[in-house]
Amino acid sequence: MFRSTTVIGVVRDGAVAVAADGQVTLGDAGTIVKHTAKKVRKLTGGKVIAGFAGSVADAQALQDRFEKKLEQFAGNLKRAAVEFAKDWRTDKILRNLNAMMLVAEPGTVLLVSGDGNVIEPDDGVTGIGTGGPFAIAAARALVQHTKMSAEEIARESLMIASEICIYTNDKIVIETL
Numbered sequence: 807m808f809r810s811t812t813v814i815g816v817v818r819d820g821a822v823a824v825a826a827d828g829q830v831t832l833g834d835a836g837t838i839v840k841h842t843a844k845k846v847r848k849l850t851g852g853k854v855i856a857g858f859a860g861s862v863a864d865a866q867a868l869q870d871r872f873e874k875k876l877e878q879f880a881g882n883l884k885r886a887a888v889e890f891a892k893d894w895r896t897d898k899i900l901r902n903l904n905a906m907m908l909v910a911e912p913g914t915v916l917l918v919s920g921d922g923n924v925i926e927p928d929d930g931v932t933g934i935g936t937g938g939p940f941a942i943a944a945a946r947a948l949v950q951h952t953k954m955s956a957e958e959i960a961r962e963s964l965m966i967a968s969e970i971c972i973y974t975n976d977k978i979v980i981e982t983l
Contacts, residue, residue, distance in 0.1 A: 810829070810830070810831040810836075810859075810935070810936055810973040811826065811827060811829065811830075811831075811845060811859045811860075811934075811935035811936065811937070811973060811974065812826065812827050812859075812933065812934075812935045812936065812937030812938055812940070812941050812964060812967045812968075812971060812973070812974040813825070813826040813845060813846065813857040813858065813859050813908055813933060813934045813935050813938065814826075814908075814931070814932075814933040814938070814941040814942065814945055814960050814963050814964055814967075815857065815908045815910050815915035815917075815931070815932050815933065815960075816915070816930060816931055816945050816949070816956045816957075816959045816960045816963070817910075817913060817914065817915050817930030817931070817956060818930065818949065818954075818955060818956040818959065819955070819956070820912055820913050821912060821913075821955065821956045821957070821982060821983065822855065822910040822911065822912055822913065822914065822915055822956055822982065822983050823955075823956040823957040823959070823960040823961075823980055823981070823982045824846050824855040824856075824857045824908055824910050824915065824960070824980070824981055824982075825846060825857075825957075825960035825961060825963075825964050825978055825979065825980040825981075826844075826845035826846045826857050826858075826859075826935075826964075826978070826979055827845075827937070827964055827967075827968060827974045827975045827976070827977060827978055828840070828841050828842040828843045828844070828845070828975055828977030828978070828979060829841060829843070829973065829974060829975035829977070830843045830862075831973050836972060836973070838975075841975055841977050842977050843862075844979050845857055845858050845859070845865075845979065846858075846979050846980070846981050847869065847981070848981055848983075849869070849872070849873045849876065850873060850876050850877070850881060852983075853881060853911060853983070854876060854881070854883060854909060854910065854911050854983075855908075855909070855910045855911075855981045855982075855983060856869055856872065856907055856908070856909050856910075857907065857908040857909075857910075857934075857981075858905055858906070858907050858908075859905065859906050859907075859934040859935035859938075860903075860904045860905025860906055861903070861904045861905055864903035864904050864905040865905045865907070867900075867903060868894070868900075868903060868905055868907060869907075871890065871893070871894075871900070872886065872887075872890050872907070872909065872918075875887075875889050875890040875893075883909060883910075883911045883914060883916065884914070884916070884924075884926075887909055887916050887918050887924045888924050890918065891918050891919070891920075891922050891923065891924045892922065894918075894919075894920045894922070895920060895921060895922035900920070901920055903920060905920070906918070906919045906920070906934045906935075907919075907934070908932060908933075908934060910983065911983060912983045914926065915927065915930065915931075915932055916932075917932045917934060929946060929949065930949070931945045931946050931949060933945070933963075935973070935974075936971055936973040936974065937964075937967035937968070937970070937971035937973060937974035938967075940966065940967040940970045940971055940974075941963040941964055941966070941967040941974075942963075944962065944963035944966040944967065945959050945960070945963035948962060948963060956982065957980055957982045960980055961978055961980055964976075964978050965978070
């Protein structure tokens with residue numbers, strides 16, 4: 807369901823980086839139709855980063871609704887994410903949307919899904935999409951064994967994932983706070 811992309815979030819030294827590849831893959835045959843899609847955006851005047859995996863239209867609808875929750879809760883990321891996940895799970899239309907998202911602010915990254923989950927990783931590393939597990943493994947190794955910044959780890963972990971996952975390319979977009 808949530809394949810054909812890779813999005814990674816990394817927290818390190820109070821900073822956060824969210825990065826995604828640019829590949830758009832269509833259908834079961836895995837036809838690449840675009841190489842440079844932007845799946846990561848800054849929200850609320852640049853205070854929050856959101857990254858998406860899944861249908862573009864669904865992701866855009868979710869981003870718009872999440873941004874409204876951020877406004878409603880005065881920029882409180884965790885509260886907005888929990889309230890948003892409740893709505894996503896219980897609303898008849900929203901719960902059918904085919905997407906997942908990472909949201910982040912300095913020092914925090916959260917995975918938010920339509921099944922009501924809001925997960926803050928213990929180690930500051932999380933990912934979504936088909937290549938997510940590859941990028942997470944690479945990022946965790948880099949966090950443990952290097953002094954690289956959050957942005958450098960996000961970039962390198964996606965490059966590693968792009969060498970393993972056919973649904974991930976090396977056209978990376980990174981947003982940092």
